[in-house]
Amino acid sequence: MQKLPLGTQAFDKLRNADAVYIDKTEHIYNLINNGSVYFFSRPRRFGKSLLISTFKELFNANKDLFKDLYIYNKWNWSNKYPVIHYQTVDQLEVSLDKFLDDIATRENITLEKTTTRLISVKFSELIEKLHESTSQQVVVLIDEYDKPLIDNLNDEEIYKRIKKILHNFYLRLYSARA
16 A cells, blocks of 8 residues: 655655556646746645756656656656756855855856856856756756745844845746747
8 A cells, every 4th residue: 555645845755665656747748839038826735846856856856756748758767957946945155156066066156257246147157067068958947936035024133134135046947948
């Protein structure tokens, strides 16, 4: 008997634990083939993190995780896309800076614009260099994008600072796809 995946937000853990998974990969396949940018806004505990994790494993071409699912025979598993998967944490500027550096290191990319200290500039450069090095579109998955804002609703100064950081950071996503 399969287990219920209560609280499991990672697709790989869910599939490796032989837990119950309602196959949503037909919808995922249609989203990927019929659009380019999506914003999912649903209440807490509604499966957003699991959906993002599923996208991540799909674009990382982890074929074995999708056995017996709709998408298994329809996806080109030889294409592995560079994936930037960010789960927002505290100390936003420091974590974003380190996060981008870690991805660049993992992908053997040297970021030249690191002296500017502008996270958004570094983010753009990373996306461009990932695309150049792989000849693939870069997949950007952002989970809990609004958590730093919600956590600081009562502190107007911090809220405004975080809002500015996020605005500049996400603006690069818009300009990167143009």
